[in-house]
Amino acid sequence: MAHLLAKLGEAAIKWQRTQSGVWRKPAISAKNLARLRRETLLEGGEWPYEKPVVETKRRKPKGHKHDREKPQREAAIQKKLEVVDERIAEYRKSQHEAMREASLMDRVLLTPKQIRLKAKGG
Structure with missing residues (x-):
């Protein structure tokens, strides 16, 4: 597996689309790829095919509708109280x-x- 990975590089671990539009499996399965990665890291080597970590943006919770609309509701009540x-x-x-x-x-x-x-x- 390691020699196949060295020979093909990143193409061995990615799905490929042929000219006819058919998708082909990677040459190295995900299971074997994980095993190779683990062995490489345990030996002290660096894994060159690491996926980039995507930073996710935390959204503020939407909350309850009655809490969001409370200022408008209070303004309408105040207007009617006048x-x-x-x-x-x-x-x-x-x-x-x-x-x-x-x-x-x-x-x-x-x-x-x-x-x-x-x-x-x-």
Whole structure:
């Protein structure tokens, strides 16, 4: 095996594609290549066919969606809180408006809910 590796070099350990597009196995199997590498390293030699180590980039974890969208959600809540007092006053005014416009007979005979329904046209 060692003489085949010395003779063919890196071509003995790589898959090769022929002219017709067919892939051919390496001349030395991965098992035998590992054995040769181990023997060479144990003898104190250097293995010239070492694969380059690819540095992988660590990504920041994506996290949970509710955590990512929390600032937008809080901004929307804060924006709505600015106009909440006006909206409450407007709602209360609309509720009491029906009572003020009702006739005396309606106020005496009908419940507040019935008066509001009558004012809506229901």
